[in-house]
Amino acid sequence: MWFNFFYMVKWKLGLLFVFIIILFETNAQNYPQNYFRYPLDSLPNLVSPFGGLRDNHFHSGMDLRTNQQEGLPVFASADGYISRIKIQSIGYGKAIYINHPNGFTTVYGHLQKYSGKIAEWIHNYQYKNQTFEFDYVFEKPILLVKKGDTIGLSGNSGGSSGPHVHFEIRNTKSEKIINPTLFGIIPFDTFNPTIKKVFIYKFVSDGLLLKKELKIDQTHTTKLKEFTNVFVYNKQIELDEDQYGFGIEAYDYIHNQEDEKGIYEYSLKHKEKLVFKHTLNQFAFNESKYINTHIDFPFYKTEKVRIQKCFIDDGNEFSTYEINNEKGKIYLPANSLDTLKFEVIDNNKNTYILYVPIKVIIKKIDIQKITYLKSLKGEKAFYPLTKNSIKTKDFLFEIDAKSIYDTVFYNFGTLKPLQEPAQSTIYRIFNSSASLHKAADIAIKPYGINLKFQNKLLLAYYFKDRKDFRSAGGGFENGMVRGKASSFGHYFVTIDTIAPTIKQIFLNTEEAINDSLHYYFEIKDNFSGLGKYEGFLNNEWILLDFDAKSNLLTYHFDEVWKKQVADNKLSKLNNTAIIKPELLIRVTDKKGNVAEKSFEMPITF
Ligand SMILES: [Zn+2]
Numbered sequence: 001m002w003f004n005f006f007y008m009v010k011w012k013l014g015l016l017f018v019f020i021i022i023l024f025e026t027n028a029q030n031y032p033q034n035y036f037r038y039p040l041d042s043l044p045n046l047v048s049p050f051g052g053l054r055d056n057h058f059h060s061g062m063d064l065r066t067n068q069q070e071g072l073p074v075f076a077s078a079d080g081y082i083s084r085i086k087i088q089s090i091g092y093g094k095a096i097y098i099n100h101p102n103g104f105t106t107v108y109g110h111l112q113k114y115s116g117k118i119a120e121w122i123h124n125y126q127y128k129n130q131t132f133e134f135d136y137v138f139e140k141p142i143l144l145v146k147k148g149d150t151i152g153l154s155g156n157s158g159g160s161s162g163p164h165v166h167f168e169i170r171n172t173k174s175e176k177i178i179n180p181t182l183f184g185i186i187p188f189d190t191f192n193p194t195i196k197k198v199f200i201y202k203f204v205s206d207g208l209l210l211k212k213e214l215k216i217d218q219t220h221t222t223k224l225k226e227f228t229n230v231f232v233y234n235k236q237i238e239l240d241e242d243q244y245g246f247g248i249e250a251y252d253y254i255h256n257q258e259d260e261k262g263i264y265e266y267s268l269k270h271k272e273k274l275v276f277k278h279t280l281n282q283f284a285f286n287e288s289k290y291i292n293t294h295i296d297f298p299f300y301k302t303e304k305v306r307i308q309k310c311f312i313d314d315g316n317e318f319s320t321y322e323i324n325n326e327k328g329k330i331y332l333p334a335n336s337l338d339t340l341k342f343e344v345i346d347n348n349k350n351t352y353i354l355y356v357p358i359k360v361i362i363k364k365i366d367i368q369k370i371t372y373l374k375s376l377k378g379e380k381a382f383y384p385l386t387k388n389s390i391k392t393k394d395f396l397f398e399i400d401a402k403s404i405y406d407t408v409f410y411n412f413g414t415l416k417p418l419q420e421p422a423q424s425t426i427y428r429i430f431n432s433s434a435s436l437h438k439a440a441d442i443a444i445k446p447y448g449i450n451l452k453f454q455n456k457l458l459l460a461y462y463f464k465d466r467k468d469f470r471s472a473g474g475g476f477e478n479g480m481v482r483g484k485a486s487s488f489g490h491y492f493v494t495i496d497t498i499a500p501t502i503k504q505i506f507l508n509t510e511e512a513i514n515d516s517l518h519y520y521f522e523i524k525d526n527f528s529g530l531g532k533y534e535g536f537l538n539n540e541w542i543l544l545d546f547d548a549k550s551n552l553l554t555y556h557f558d559e560v561w562k563k564q565v566a567d568n569k570l571s572k573l574n575n576t577a578i579i580k581p582e583l584l585i586r587v588t589d590k591k592g593n594v595a596e597k598s599f600e601m602p603i604t605f
Pocket of ligand 1: 059060061062063165166167
C-alpha cells in the first residue's frame with residue numbers, strides 16, 4: 001500500500017516534470033530566433049508590416065521594400081523544400097511556398113519570375129497541363145533549397161499595387177500566419193506609435209449607438225516628464241452612469257517613411273485592470289474578415305478612418321483578443337473617479353501610453369452626439385449566431401449562422417427594374433453599414449426563360465446612387481438564377497452575351513524594347529469577367545502569361561516558336577511549302593462567350 005502510494009506520487013511528480021519540460025520546450029520552440037534570414041539582399045525594410053488594417057482583411061504577411069524595382073534576387077529564408085507553387089493572375093501572383101524542417105512554411109509572393117530548376121519544373125508543368133495559372137502542392141520533397149539559394153526575382157505580379165515581395169511565415173500544420181517579427185525579422189525603428197483619437201461609445205438601446213470623440217494631440221495632452229512616451233489627457237471626461245465601450249485611432253511610424261503603418265498590439269485597462277487587449281502574433285486566414293467587426297465599420301464606411309474598438313460584438317470570434325467578462329465593455333458607476341489606460345505597441349516594442357481621467361456623475365449629461373443609427377423603426381432584423389433567411393416565391397436570401405457579427409436591421413423590398421439590362425425585379429436587402437463575414441446564398445427568379453440564353457444569365461449588383469451595376473456571378477439552376485452575395489445591397493438578374501476583346505499592344509518599357517522576343521495583348525471583358533485564355537501556334541498550345549490588373553497577356557517566344565521557325569527554315573531548304581507560324585488567341589468570358597483573333601508571327605531573327 002505505502003509503496004504504491006509513494007510510487008503514485010513519484011509517478012505523478014514525474015509526469016508533472018515531463019509536462020513542465022514539454023511546456024518549456026514548446027515555448028522555446030515557438031519562434032526560433034535567427035533561423036529565418038531576410039529574403040532580400042538588404043537589411044529588413046518594410047512597405048507594410050504584418051497585420052496592417054486593409055479592406056476586408058488584415059495584412060497576412062510583411063511587404064518587403066524593393067525600392068520601386070523589380071528583378072531583385074529573392075532568397076530561400078532557410079533550408080527546406082518547395083512545398084507548393086501557386087500562380088495566379090490576381091492575388092499573390094507568382095508565389096513559392098517552402099516547408100522547413102522546424103515545422104514552419106515561408107511564402108514569397110508577387111515574384112516576377114522563378115529561378116533555375118524551379119523555373120524549369122514550372123515551365124514543364126505548365127506545358128504538360130496546358131495552363132499558366134495553377135496551384136500545385138508537392139506530396140514529397142522534389143525541389144530542395146538551401147538557405148540563401150535564389151528562388152526567383154522580385155516583381156509586381158498578381159494583385160500587387162507596386163513592386164515588392166510579400167513574405168509570410170506560417171505554421172505548416174495549422175497554416176496559421178505568424179508575425180515574422182517574432183522570429184527576429186525586425187526592421188530598425190525607434191519611432192513610437194501614436195494614438196490620434198479616442199472614441200467613447202454608449203449603447204443607448206438596441207441599435208442606437210452614441211459616440212464621443214476625443215482628439216489626442218499636443219494641445220490636449222501633457223507628457224509625463226519622467227517618461228518620453230506617456231501622456232495624460234488634460235481634461236477630466238464627465239460621463240453619466242452607464243455601460244461604455246472605447247475605441248482608438250492608432251498608427252505606427254517608421255524612420256524615413258511618411259505613411260502610417262499598422263500597430264502590433266493595443267490594450268485598455270480600467271483602474272489598472274485589463275479590459276481589452278488585441279495582439280497580432282498569429283491568425284488563421286478565415287479570421288481575416290473579422291476586420292469588419294474589429295473596427296467601427298459604419299464609421300469607416302462613411303469617414304474612411306479605421307477606429308479599432310476595445311470591445312467586441314457577439315459574433316466576433318477573432319482569436320487575437322484577451323478581454324474581460326463584458327466583452328470589453330465597462331460599466332461606470334455613479335460618483336466614481338476612474339482612469340483609463342490605453343497602451344499601443346509597435347512591432348519593435350516601441351510603446352505609447354495614454355491616461356484618460358474620467359469622472360462619473362449622477363446627472364444625465366448630453367455630451368454625446370449621435371453619429372449613426374443602426375436601426376430604423378419598422379425594419380426587420382437578422383440576428384447573429386443563428387441562420388437567417390428571406391424567402392418569397394421569386395426570391396431567396398440565406399445567411400449562415402456565423403455570417404454577421406451583431407444584429408443587422410435591414411430594409412427589404414423591390415425596385416422598379418431597369419429597362420435594358422434587368423431580366424428580373426431588383427431586390428433590396430439593404431443595410432448601409434453592415435458587412436457579411438461569409439457570402440449569402442441568393443436566388444432570383446428571372447422574368448421569362450429563353451432556353452437559348454439560359455446559360456448566359458447571371459446576377460448583377462446594383463449601385464443605386466450611381467445607377468450602375470457590376471457582375472455578381474452565379475448562374476441559372478432549377479428555375480432561378482443562383483449565386484453568392486458578398487454584401488447587402490441591391491441585386492437583379494441580367495444577361496451577358498458579349499464576348500471579350502483582344503488587342504495586340506506595343507509596350508515601350510525598357511524590357512519590351514530590349515527584348516523583342518514577345519508579343520503583348522490586351523484582353524478585356526465587359527461584364528461577367530475573363531474566364532479562360534488560350535494561345536496556339538499553328539494549333540500547338542503555347543504558354544501565355546496573364547496579369548489581371550493590367551489586362552496584359554504576354555507570349556514570350558519560347559521553344560514552340562523556335563521549333564516552328566526551324567521547321568520553316570527546313571521547308572525553305574527543301575523547297576517545300578512555307579508554314580508561317582500563326583498565333584491564335586482565344587479568350588472566353590465566365591458566361592462562355594468566346595473571342596478569337598489570329599496574328600502573324602515573325603519567322604526569323
Ligand atoms: Zn503583402
